[in-house]
Amino acid sequence: MARSVRIPAYGAELRRGDVQWSHPGRTGVPGPGGGRMPGNGRSSDERPMAWRYAGDQLKRWREAVGVSRQKLADEAGYSYEAIKGMERGVRKPQAHVLRCADELCGAKGKLAAAEEYLRPQPFPSYSQDFMAAEAEAISLCSYESEFVPGLLQTEETVLAMLHAHCPPLDDETVAERARARLERRMLLDKQNRAFNFVLSESALKERVTGPEAHKRQLHHLLDMGARRNVTIQVMPYGRGPHPGRLGPFVLLETPDHEYMGYEEGQTTGVLYSDLAKVSVIRQRHEMILRLALGPEESAAFIGKLAEEL
Numbered sequence: 001m002a003r004s005v006r007i008p009a010y011g012a013e014l015r016r017g018d019v020q021w022s023h024p025g026r027t028g029v030p031g032p033g034g035g036r037m038p039g040n041g042r043s044s045d046e047r048p049m050a051w052r053y054a055g056d057q058l059k060r061w062r063e064a065v066g067v068s069r070q071k072l073a074d075e076a077g078y079s080y081e082a083i084k085g086m087e088r089g090v091r092k093p094q095a096h097v098l099r100c101a102d103e104l105c106g107a108k109g110k111l112a113a114a115e116e117y118l119r120p121q122p123f124p125s126y127s128q129d130f131m132a133a134e135a136e137a138i139s140l141c142s143y144e145s146e147f148v149p150g151l152l153q154t155e156e157t158v159l160a161m162l163h164a165h166c167p168p169l170d171d172e173t174v175a176e177r178a179r180a181r182l183e184r185r186m187l188l189d190k191q192n193r194a195f196n197f198v199l200s201e202s203a204l205k206e207r208v209t210g211p212e213a214h215k216r217q218l219h220h221l222l223d224m225g226a227r228r229n230v231t232i233q234v235m236p237y238g239r240g241p242h243p244g245r246l247g248p249f250v251l252l253e254t255p256d257h258e259y260m261g262y263e264e265g266q267t268t269g270v271l272y273s274d275l276a277k278v279s280v281i282r283q284r285h286e287m288i289l290r291l292a293l294g295p296e297e298s299a300a301f302i303g304k305l306a307e308e309l
Contacts, residue, residue, distance in 0.1 A: 048125070052089030054114040058098065059087040061105040076100040092118060120173035122180030126269040130250070130262045133271060135187065137252040139194040143235075143288050144203050144248045150181055151188060152197060152232070154220045156213040158182060164208065188230060196231045198292050200244065204234065204305055211309045218306040225299055234298040239291045243284035251281055 062072055073083045076097045085091035095115045102111040123131050134140065142149055148157060158181045162174045169177070188195060204221075207214040225232035235244055250262040261281040262271045272278070293301060 048089075048092075048121070050114075050117045051086075051092050054093045054098070054118060055087045055089040055091075057114065058093055058101055058111060061107050061111055062087075062101060065105045067101075067104050072097070072101055072104060075104060120170075120176040122176055124269075126267070127264065130264075130269060130271045131184070133252055133254070133260060133262075134250075136255060137193070138255055138257075139196075139253040140250060141196040141285055142248070142250040143198045143200075143244045143285065145200040145244055146206070146248070147203055147208070148199065148217060148221070149197055151185055151195070152221055152224055153181065153185075154213070154217045155182060156209050157217050160208045160213075188224060188227065191227075191229050194229055194231075196233070196289075198233045198235055198244070198288055200235045201237050201301075204302065215306050215309040218302050218309075221302050222299055222306075225295065225302075231295050232298055232302075233289070233292040233295060234301045235288065235292045236301070242288060242291050244288050246284070249281055249285075251278075251285055 062069065069083050069087075070080055073080045076083070076094075078094070078097060082091065083097065086093040086097060093114065095112075095118075098114055099112050101107070102109060105111065121128070140151075147161070150158075153161070155178070158178050159174075162169060162177055165174075187193065204218070209217065221232055224230050235242070247263065252260045252262065254260065258273065259278045259282065260271055260273045261278050262269065264270075292298070
């Protein structure tokens with residue numbers, strides 16, 4: 001019989017071995033490593049449920065009392081099309097619009113109350129199950145081919161990545177996601193949890209910030225790698241067709257000593273516990289560790305890169 005695994009942050013009971021933490025979406029989404037991501041991932045560009053619900057309520061209240069869309073647009077100082085987009089859930093219903101509608105419709109605070117639920121999510125919708133599992137994991141192992149992993153990013157790198165997001169994020173979302181990413185780094189402070197990161201040489205050399213900020217990022221990697229619960233290794237150029245070329249991944253070990261894998265692409269993320277899939281990722285990770293530089297060699301490699309900047 002399959003055992004149950006509970007992720008406390010969501011209270012969702014899932015069965016080990018035959019359940020994949022995933023969300024409906026298109027299949028075959030390209031991953032950042034150039035391969036194809038598994039299907040059934042939730043798309044990051046789908047309309048947020050809170051937008052859709054608030055927009056629907058806005059429309060229902062307006063129509064129930066006979067307030068036209070143009071009347072609401074005039075009162076709120078928005079265009080007709082903007083109000084239409086909010087009601088369809090393709091645009092975020094703005095707090096000012098909700099307050100105007102609340103007054104026009106006599107909703108007595110029921111519409112204005114939606115503002116609290118429209119605040120930006122700290123992480124993309126497709127990664128929230130992973131974030132919950134990561135927070136509970138007793139060990140984390142990962143391979144990253146393109147960027148410095150989020151847990152190891154400096155504030156300058158975090159902001160550079162968020163400012164480069166496509167499509168652009170609004171200031172409120174950037175601030176909330178930056179706060180969440182920086183707070184997430186505190187997981188590394190838990191000394192009874194083990195972390196192993198393997199970064200490709202490309203991830204270390206490709207700058208997302210200016211030279212000085214990138215140098216600080218490299219020094220930060222050295223500081224983190226000096227912790228006894230954190231190991232950082234480098235996969236240098238010239239290692240041939242190793243498994244890391246298939247794309248980045250994360251392996252988590254739960255407090256019950258079960259394993260989960262996580263893979264993320266452009267617009268989707270999949271967290272899974274299927275034994276066969278997890279076995280494949282564990283084998284690939286072991287091969288990557290054999291081909292990567294050791295911790296001391298990696299520190300020297302990173303230090304040299306910093307000196308050259």
